[in-house]
Amino acid sequence: MKKSIPPLDLMFLLTESSASPKHVGAVLLFAQPPAGDKGFVGKIVAAYRSHPPTPPFNYVPELLHAGMPRFRAAEGYDPTYHIQHLVLPAGSTHSTFLNLVADLHEPLLDRDRPLFRMWAIEGLPDNMFALYMKIHHAVIDGASGAQRIFGSLSASAAGKLQPPPFALELSARRPRPPKGLTDQLRSIRTSATHQALALKDISLGALRKGIAGLTGAGMHGSLPFIAPRTPMNAPLTMARSFATLSLPLAEMRAVGKAFGATLNDVAATIVDEGVHRFLRETGRAARDPLVAMCPMSLREEGDTEAATKASAMFVLLGTPDATVVDRVAQVVASMATAKEELRAMSKDAAMLYAIAAFGLAELAVAIPGIRVTRPLANFVLSNVPGSPHPLYLNGARLVGNFPISALAANIGLNATLASYGEAMDFGFVGNGTTMKGMPELAAHTATAYAELKAAALPAKAKAKAATAGPRRTSRGKPAIGGDAGRSKRVGRS
Secondary structure, eight states, X not given: OEXXXXXXXXXXXXXXXXXXXXXXXXXXXXXXXTTOOTTHHHHHHHHHHTSOOOTTTTEEEETTSSSSOEEEEOSOOOHHHHEEEEEOOTTOOHHHHHHHHHHHHSSOOOTTSOSEEEEEEEOOGGGEEEEEEEEETTTOOHHHHHHHHHHTSBSSTTOOOOOOGGGOOOOOOOOOOOOOHHHHHHHHHHHHHHHHHHHHHHHHHHHHHHHHXXXXXXXXXXXXXXXXXXXXXXXXXXXXXXXXXXXXXXXXHHHHHHTTOOHHHHHHHHHHXXXXXXXXXXXXXXXXXXXXXXXEEOOOTTOOOSSOOEEEEEEEOOOTTOOHHHHHHHHHHHHHHHHHHHHTSOXXXXXXXXXXXXHHHHHHHHOTTOOOSSOSXXXXXXXXXXXXXXXXXTTEEEEEEEEEOOOBTTBOEEEEEEEETTEEEEEEEEETTTOOOHXXXXXXXXXXXXXXXXXXXXXXXXXXXXXXXXOBOTTSSBXXXXXXXXXXXXXXX
């Protein structure tokens, strides 16, 4: 089977380097069933190895093919290479585990083999085990990746073991019948017209923003290439730093509602505040507001195709000296104008917008002669869809779902979050040279959330919270509040 490579996915392949691999991943934490079967994880590994990968997980790229670059089916597949089983030494901590995950996440995927790998890791504290999987961004995006991960799990502890994400057959829309030559020509003409109109929309928008910036008429909407230079924008290296954080989902929504903010607004506010505190603590304070690149899915409901279908907006965040309460108001206003601008675009224009901005930023990194005045953004903030219901792997309950994303275009910090059950799980990935303190950044983010929550609570609720002490979530971990957020943070420096 052969398949052409769409433009955005092709860009991920063309701009990849050892310092900027373009794979994304996820860390899934599981609690072993009470039975305590010592061979439990090994049985899952054996079962997964028995499933050959299905498209697009059996693809390898051909970039120098005569004609358009394409994917083709791999000639061979070695299940013991793609699915591996590791056991941590006795006494290992969560930090030990995440050190390992960061090491596994750093190297490039081998393009002569299918573009994914998976590790089953046992020996974690509290009798937990984990699955870590990384997949090239050219074959999957966050939304389609989440669909496959959750589709490979069961809704009940009694559910049977499902095929792994790389072998899962998801129901898709019924394919259209083949077009005749006349229809094909008409389709090409229509597509070309749409692309030309999209390019015109983007060019006019860029011209208006350029004039506004030169005349000081104000900066509004989605704003690439206005970010200040910070340690996040230093040249990328192969090293990575990784940390995680879990916050209570319903409580986050309630806090947001108190300020007229969405869940994403709350996440952007506390990460923005956390980054500023982290930079000040390390003597590298930012003097200007930061800019977050926020990917936005362009998928229609029911679309399960494993490909990248997304655009991005670039959001000007809070002022460096703002309180966390002032910051959330600034973020809400900026997010609203950026969303309004992106939603006014056609899907073609929105996709081209992301390709043009990301492509120019990557070219500026790869070719010294190309110069842009400022970075594309300071960090990436992404929210991938999750599951509101408990999920199980052969009877083992999923207790955490932490994304671990890619770094690109000299944007050396990525904070991706995913909801699961009662929690919002954050995965922080940083350039291991200039942003190696991800556990500290996660702690600052947790503190910022605690302050925002305290400001949102009425006086009666504050008094009750002060005397109640840490409460427990369904995962058995302390919920956020005081030092409770720190106990949920594990990381690598």
